[in-house]
Amino acid sequence: MTAVEEKPARNRLISGPGTLLVWLYGVMVVGAVSRSVYQIATDFGRAPLAYSLSAVAGVVYGFITYSLVRGGERARRAALVCCAAELVGVLGVGTWTLVEPSAFADSTVWSDYGMEYLFIPVLLPLSALYWLRRTREQAPSAP
């Protein structure tokens, strides 16, 4: 599914633990995107906020997955920013769903800190941030 090509020039982000991260992000992309596409296509009026947030989550996951597979310093930084945004998103939406459940007619990927998804949505950005910070040391060109 994911082509692993040898490019020594680029800082590889998907070796070692990165493989597991790409796999989990890939699963979340499929989960969030297919879920929001189906919900938006069939019954958008029921919970527009929840379904839009799931779609946004899917796009963010997709971008992070692409960045990890692509590798390199710029992709690493972009992924770092997106993972931080993702963490803010999952914490914000998670709190929001607990404080104000009435705003959400249906659950999103990030509801209750991603409880429906085994809390992977909140654990994933934390481990990704750790991994992306650690891979900086081996970066060939640190600007």
Place this chain on the structure above:
Amino acid sequence: MLAVLTLVTGVAALLLAAWCGWAAYRDQPTKDWHFIGMAVVSVLALIQLVIGIVALARGERPDQGTTIFVAYLLGAFACVPAAGFMSLGERTRWGSVTVAAGGVVLAVLEVRLYDIWGG
């Protein structure tokens, strides 16, 4: 029929996860035997996909909608092979961890499939 197959596939997926988790614990990459195990689980998921589609063609309807059912069947089928290919590219313990995670994801999908079909 579908319920039994869902149970069998889910249990097989968990066994695969435990097996590859053990390999990862012992700091080993996935070996030929693991790939045979992945093939067995994938074949189970493929049989499930075929039987699910046959059931739909016969006019049986899942509780939570046909689209979701087919989407989960396809996801369940693609799950382990995708993880297997990633472990081919990562010949360390982390490849084994990835396949173990794939097994757990498949088991979760099977639980969801059981609910979607309506037990």
